[in-house]
Amino acid sequence: MVNNNRDHGASAVEFALVAPLLIALLLGILAFGHAFHVQSVLSNAARDAVRVVSLANATHETDAHSAARQTAITSAQPSVSLKNDHINITPDACGAADNLTSETATVTITYPLELLGGIGNITLTGKGTMRCNG
Template identity: 60%
Template sequence: MDVGGQRDRGASAVEFALVVPLLFALVLGIMAFGQAYHVQSALSGAARDAVRIVALDQGDAPANARAAAIASASPSVALDPSHITIDPSCEGAGSSGRTATVTIRYQMNLLLFGDIGGPITLTGKGTMRCNG
């Protein structure tokens, strides 16, 4: 009977049991970072689309900019108009020297573990000179 071979198999099982949780945590961390990066990219793109509308002052610019940001971020991010801040508007005469800024703040839970570290706040920001 080979007693040494059975000990080796037992040691391998213990090593596997010690390494698997670390590998699982690493994979979950990579997935959470990838998700956060994707949402951050969507927020930045939505802010750029919204600030373009504000800077060119086409019609009802703030309302149109919010709608454009929500449409641009969808379906990656479920934005609400309260997440979007426009400062200042490019309305009126003499606004050609000013700069319009659209900031989108969004709280996101990391995967299924939002209760562990709490939600993180991601920000997308777009800036453009008024009137192009």
């Protein structure tokens, strides 16, 4: 078999052409996996918080809302650093005497997520809904 000197280094050139594509694919998979994890955490935190709001028998809704906010923040840690302004709780009258079980409580968490490498931002949303008073 004759060894052709022109083929020396061909595999290195081919690898140099394919390596950026493989690295970009790997980083994309990691970014998607991270975003999927954060989305799951937000959904679970919203579900935990809406349970607190809908089952609260507080006379003041601010007590139930602040307990729900704290529950959501605790449920999301350490994966996500939630703040009070990320959490929206409706309605204002859930648990009041004039509000029977016909209404539903909703907790919506919106979280801005910076993608890996700082190439952009996306906003992820977790939402939980439950009938008032159980």
